Amino acid sequence: MNNDRTSAIDLAQNVRNNVITAADVIEEHLAHIVERDGEIHAFNLVLADEARARAAEIDGMVTAGRDPGPLAGVPVALKDNMCTQGIPTTCSSKILADWRPPYDATVVTRLRDAGAIFVGKTNLDEFAMGSSTENSAFGPTKNPLDTTRVPGGSSGGSAAAVAADFAPISFGSDTGGSIRQPAALCGVVGVKPTYGAVSRLGLIAFGSSLDQIGPFTHTVADAAVALETISGHDPGDSTSIQQGPLDLSRTLELGVAGLRVGRITDLPTGASPDVEQRVEEAFDALRAAGAEIVDVEVPAFSYGLTAYYLIAPAEASSNLARFDGVRFGMRTAAPDTNQMYRATRTEGFGDEVKRRIMLGTYALSAGYYDAYYGRAQKVRRLIANDFAAAYEKADVLLTPASPTVAFEMGDKASDPLAMYLCDTYTIPSNLTGHPGMSVPFGTGDHGLPVGVQVLAPALKDDVMFQVGAALERSAPPRSAGSGEGSES
Amino acid sequence: MWGGVRDGVSAVVNLERNGRAVPDSLTGVSDESPRITADDVSKVATLARLILTDDELATATAELAAMLDHFADIDALDLDDVEPMLQPTPLANVMRDDVVGVTLDRDEVLGQAPLAEDGRFRVPPIVGIEE
Numbered sequence: 001m002n003n004d005r006t007s008a009i010d011l012a013q014n015v016r017n018n019v020i021t022a023a024d025v026i027e028e029h030l031a032h033i034v035e036r037d038g039e040i041h042a043f044n045l046v047l048a049d050e051a052r053a054r055a056a057e058i059d060g061m062v063t064a065g066r067d068p069g070p071l072a073g074v075p076v077a078l079k080d081n082m083c084t085q086g087i088p089t090t091c092s093s094k095i096l097a098d099w100r101p102p103y104d105a106t107v108v109t110r111l112r113d114a115g116a117i118f119v120g121k122t123n124l125d126e127f128a129m130g131s132s133t134e135n136s137a138f139g140p141t142k143n144p145l146d147t148t149r150v151p152g153g154s155s156g157g158s159a160a161a162v163a164a165d166f167a168p169i170s171f172g173s174d175t176g177g178s179i180r181q182p183a184a185l186c187g188v189v190g191v192k193p194t195y196g197a198v199s200r201l202g203l204i205a206f207g208s209s210l211d212q213i214g215p216f217t218h219t220v221a222d223a224a225v226a227l228e229t230i231s232g233h234d235p236g237d238s239t240s241i242q243q244g245p246l247d248l249s250r251t252l253e254l255g256v257a258g259l260r261v262g263r264i265t266d267l268p269t270g271a272s273p274d275v276e277q278r279v280e281e282a283f284d285a286l287r288a289a290g291a292e293i294v295d296v297e298v299p300a301f302s303y304g305l306t307a308y309y310l311i312a313p314a315e316a317s318s319n320l321a322r323f324d325g326v327r328f329g330m331r332t333a334a335p336d337t338n339q340m341y342r343a344t345r346t347e348g349f350g351d352e353v354k355r356r357i358m359l360g361t362y363a364l365s366a367g368y369y370d371a372y373y374g375r376a377q378k379v380r381r382l383i384a385n386d387f388a389a390a391y392e393k394a395d396v397l398l399t400p401a402s403p404t405v406a407f408e409m410g411d412k413a414s415d416p417l418a419m420y421l422c423d424t425y426t427i428p429s430n431l432t433g434h435p436g437m438s439v440p441f442g443t444g445d446h447g448l449p450v451g452v453q454v455l456a457p458a459l460k461d462d463v464m465f466q467v468g469a470a471l472e473r474s475a476p477p478r479s480a481g482s483g484e485g486s487e488s
Numbered sequence: 489m490w491g492g493v494r495d496g497v498s499a500v501v502n503l504e505r506n507g508r509a510v511p512d513s514l515t516g517v518s519d520e521s522p523r524i525t526a527d528d529v530s531k532v533a534t535l536a537r538l539i540l541t542d543d544e545l546a547t548a549t550a551e552l553a554a555m556l557d558h559f560a561d562i563d564a565l566d567l568d569d570v571e572p573m574l575q576p577t578p579l580a581n582v583m584r585d586d587v588v589g590v591t592l593d594r595d596e597v598l599g600q601a602p603l604a605e606d607g608r609f610r611v612p613p614i615v616g617i618e619e
Contacts, residue, residue, distance in 0.1 A: 099600055100600060101600075102592045102593065102596045102597050102600065103592060195575075195576045195577060196576070196577045196579070208575075209574065209575035209576065235584055238579070238582040239575065239577055239579060239582075241577065241579075242579075302561070303561060303562050303565070305558075306558070306559040306561055306562050307562070309555065309559065310559060317536060321537075324537070325602055326601070326602070326609050326611055327597075327600075327601055327609060328600050328601060328602075329602070330602065331602035331603065333612075334612060335612060335613070336612050336613050336614065336615065337611050337612055337613070337614050338537075339612075340611070340612050341537045342537045342538065342539050343539070345536075345537050345538055346538050346539040349538075354536075354538055354548075355548065355551065355552075357536045357538065358529065358532050358533060358536055358538065358548060358552065359552060359555060361532050361535050361536040362524070362528070362529075362532045362552065365531075365532065365535060372559075374572060375562055375565075375567055376562070377572035377573055377574060378565075378567040378570040378571070378572050378573075379562050379565065379567070380572070380573040381570050381571055381572060381573040382565070382567075382570060384573055384576075416551060416555070417554060417555060417558055431573075431576075432576060433575075433576020433577060434576075458576070
């Protein structure tokens, strides 16, 4: 798209130095939204008035000689499953359509304190369950690069918002790939940090042992700043790691000389040839930059899908039990409470959410717990053990982020299992809690972007960024790929 | 709703045997017999506080059966000596200091409820009413 795009880092620097005003930055991005979001539908809600008011505050601080923070005046879009006090937070579900949270998510507080300006709440697959953002109660989001195709999901609105220049930074949540897969399909950077690095307080829970919040950006450097801003211990989240913010930006220029980049020799097949080719080129680029490419095995990798689709629905069925028409959201009138619960949930939840609640309820039910949920947790351990062994030999691993480029809308809508396979390469790092990121690396079929996934061990987010930055420097230009006719 | 329907959901599944639903080999049904019946799904829907129409029940049964078939890839793994992994961090039972902190405003929370009265959530009668 436009090559004269200003990075979030530069925008903030310019606002802090009074070179540009936050008001101008916001107007420019709101204009993009007005121009294209009718077609894209990245947003469930655009916060135009709030953003303008906040921009005036930021500019006032600069004028008064006060520093608004490292993200001063930067427009930020939030996935609509992060609580914003007094501002509707829907999870793209009918059951929460009118709910206004009584508190802010910790990431929201930290972003505001850093000077960021919220421009809107982005669309998602209902309760973050899906890989295409077609399962939204408010209609699908379209891929800004080709509006006949999906943006990926579940954070498709956040990925599209950055790709369409509605905001230079957005945030999504990643339970099985919901940041990395849409980032790949929309040609932007997407990061799932180490589990526990970012507070989940105020993120409406899907799979509590898997969920992490992370950024979408155009550049690896912007992603580093975004993640540095929101990470660090939060006493309000008991799974929050007890250490300070991630330290990422310093690694970006270190290069990869001497680093060991692992190729998983028994990686599940299924990626399309155009994606495979770009991943090969990514290995070549890192080798040329001085990295050592090593072969590793992760035999249990292929069992990730099964373990995930038993564990995540099980956790979801518990988490979504709270939506019962009593404390928040909608209620369907019925003569007694039990009928009211059932009527409310039946009317309020969409098909995919019901499907996963039922799968999870089954996996947890008496007589099946050991066979399904219990075995899945043991498989989870096997996967973690295999990755631990692989990381003895390699500092990072490289895989496709998504098996294919963006697919056409409706393609997988009627086949749940086909949709689940979109997450094949991203799921294992949610099970292990390890970080993963998708970095745009040229184009594949139809001139659409390919994302290469960098995986690293727990709390080695900095090494992952070091490699991600090197990949970004050596990535084939987007336009070059689209003209090469990799599409047969 | 619920995507495509797969027919032929008729194999006997013994709910009580060995924990895991396995098609009863005595019936001589093929490998394609489902791991879950409409009765099972109906029970699950009740547990999950969801109402399914007959069509939805048939579709859900077929879809869940197809998924459970796919998930059978872990059946062959020997997991007897493997410790289950419940969550990724080494943290356990993190407690905060027992001091008074700021809590949510009651009226603001109740203001988001479908129905509230006298500082409490209001619900329909707990005891069932005949329709």
